[in-house]
Amino acid sequence: MSLPIVAIIGRPNVGKSTLVNRFSKLQDAIVFDEPGVTRDRTYKPAFWGDRDFLVVDTGGLVFDDDTEFLPLIREQALAALAESSAAIFIVDGKEGLTTADEEIARWLRQQPVPVLLAVNKCESVEDGLTQAAEFWSLGIGEPFPVSGIHGSGTGELMDALLTHLPDTSLIEDVQETRVAIVGRPNVGKSSLLNAFVGEKRSIVSPISGTTRDAIDMVVERGDKPYRLIDTAGIRKKKNVEYGPEFFGINRAFKAIDRSDVVLFVLDAVDGVTEQDQKLAGRIADEGRGCVIVVNKWDAIEKDSTTIYEYEKLIGDRLHFLEWAETIFISAEKGQRVEKIFDLIDIAAEQHQRRVTTSVINEVLEDAARWHSPPTTRQGRQGRIYYGTQVSTRPPTIALFVNDPTLFNEGYRRYVERQFRQSLGFKGTPVRLLWRGKK
Ligand code: GDP
Numbered sequence: 359m360s361l362p363i364v365a366i367i368g369r370p371n372v373g374k375s376t377l378v379n380r381f382s383k384l385q386d387a388i389v390f391d392e393p394g395v396t397r398d399r400t401y402k403p404a405f406w407g408d409r410d411f412l413v414v415d416t417g418g419l420v421f422d423d424d425t426e427f428l429p430l431i432r433e434q435a436l437a438a439l440a441e442s443s444a445a446i447f448i449v450d451g452k453e454g455l456t457t458a459d460e461e462i463a464r465w466l467r468q469q470p471v472p473v474l475l476a477v478n479k480c481e482s483v484e485d486g487l488t489q490a491a492e493f494w495s496l497g498i499g500e501p502f503p504v505s506g507i508h509g510s511g512t513g514e515l516m517d518a519l520l521t522h523l524p525d526t527s528l529i530e531d532v533q534e535t536r537v538a539i540v541g542r543p544n545v546g547k548s549s550l551l552n553a554f555v556g557e558k559r560s561i562v563s564p565i566s567g568t569t570r571d572a573i574d575m576v577v578e579r580g581d582k583p584y585r586l587i588d589t590a591g592i593r594k595k596k597n598v599e600y601g602p603e604f605f606g607i608n609r610a611f612k613a614i615d616r617s618d619v620v621l622f623v624l625d626a627v628d629g630v631t632e633q634d635q636k637l638a639g640r641i642a643d644e645g646r647g648c649v650i651v652v653n654k655w656d657a658i659e660k661d662s663t664t665i666y667e668y669e670k671l672i673g674d675r676l677h678f679l680e681w682a683e684t685i686f687i688s689a690e691k692g693q694r695v696e697k698i699f700d701l702i703d704i705a706a707e708q709h710q711r712r713v714t715t716s717v718i719n720e721v722l723e724d725a726a727r728w729h730s731p732p733t734t735r736q737g738r739q740g741r742i743y744y745g746t747q748v749s750t751r752p753p754t755i756a757l758f759v760n761d762p763t764l765f766n767e768g769y770r771r772y773v774e775r776q777f778r779q780s781l782g783f784k785g786t787p788v789r790l791l792w793r794g795k796k
């Protein structure tokens with residue numbers, strides 16, 4: 359689910375950087391944690407309406423054979439085009455059509471990428487159309503008169519651009535949800551697994567996991583597949599001797615590592631132990647979705663307040679999982695076992711959720727309005743310029759600020775709470791990256 363990329367092409371000085379800065383509303387280039395995005399080019403996050411994309415500036419493209427670096431420049435431009443969904447070819451409307459533009463156009467027409475033609479430095483509307491008209495001859499299609507300095511015409515250009523970009527919000531993830539069942543020995547993991555793969559449910563197939571003795575199992579509910587990670591590490595066969603490591607903590611860590619959502623099983627009789635806290639910390643650190651499953655609920659004495667006392671205990675002792683839903687079940691009696699799947703679905707969906715940049719910035723503006731960032735004794739105040747989601751699983755949001763040291767822990771937690779209050783993110787951790795100007 360990486361963002362679409364738009365390549366910016368044009369001679370030096372036609373106004374590429376000016377236009378890019380206008381689309382991206384961000385002065386600094388950033389390195390993205392996105393698969394497929396190589397690190398030696400400059401990417402900037404950009405958005406138009408509710409759509410996000412990255413712009414990559416190819417640098418000034420020259421086709422002058424005297425240039426020492428010609429092959430290198432072309433190679434860079436080709437590499438940028440190869441990963442782009444569309445390109446914007448920028449020319450200088452003030453200067454008019456040049457032979458260098460014609461050469462670039464000839465080269466671009468051979469590339470398998472849709473190209474939009476922006477005629478920059480067209481400040482006045484009437485002159486703009488006349489200025490732009492001569493560029494029809496490039497054979498690239500309609501020339502869009504724009505002004506990078508004033509912003510005029512850029513809306514039409516962006517609207518046209520969006521028609522060429524894949525809508526990443528519509529890409530449906532049909533992949534199976536990878537679920538790890540973890541917990542201390544004897545909390546009831548294998549009983550829960552048996553309840554899951556009971557007679558009612560079709561077991562699609564046991565599949566070899568990545569490690570030598572790990573066996574995953576895929577089960578279906580409705581027509582949704584769930585891959586239960588390392589069921590071999592959970593299931594105890596009678597008459598088989600296993601070493602102590604077979605059910606050990608490393609095995610649980612490996613299962614967490616491979617999962618989208620962790621079912622974290624607690625024993626209602628034991629409450630929350632130190633070992634449970636250790637596992638909970640790992641789940642949060644690894645950024646996995648999580649559902650807290652309190653098992654053996656049938657085995658304890660209950661009155662009307664017991665469940666609230668339990669919720670409080672979990673909130674206090676497992677505060678790093680405060681975003682996770684808790685469900686009280688009996689694996690042995692099959693109570694509420696089915697409901698776990700609904701909570702897995704919610705956590706998995708939130709874990710891979712992508713929020714548009716415009717929504718993120720609305721939340722940030724509201725947050726700063728209710729409660730302004732802290733000011734130092736010397737009178738320096740923190741400022742958040744802009745936020746954008748840089749990856750999913752878990753949702754990770756980069757916040758660009760004047761100076762990260764101006765934001766104390768209290769304010770950071772306030773901002774995270776604001777995101778949760780406005781956007782939910784139930785069942786998944788959310789990461790905020792506070793980035794300053796270098
Ligand atoms: P690049 O080399 O293609 O990235 O071009 P720049 O963005 O650095 O711009 C080159 C020059 O053109 C600078 O002096 C800009 O101020 C100027 N320029 C950029 N956009 C416009 C515009 O829309 N109108 C006018 N009149 N000048 C512009």
Ligand code: GDP
Pocket residue numbers: 541542543544545546547548549550592653654655656657687688689690691
């Ligand atoms: P694992 O080591 O986490 O896989 O735990 P098991 O599934 O082997 O269960 C450990 C013990 O707890 C067994 O004696 C089970 O019968 C018991 N147990 C499991 N689930 C429940 C439950 O829901 N209620 C009660 N009362 N006992 C349970």
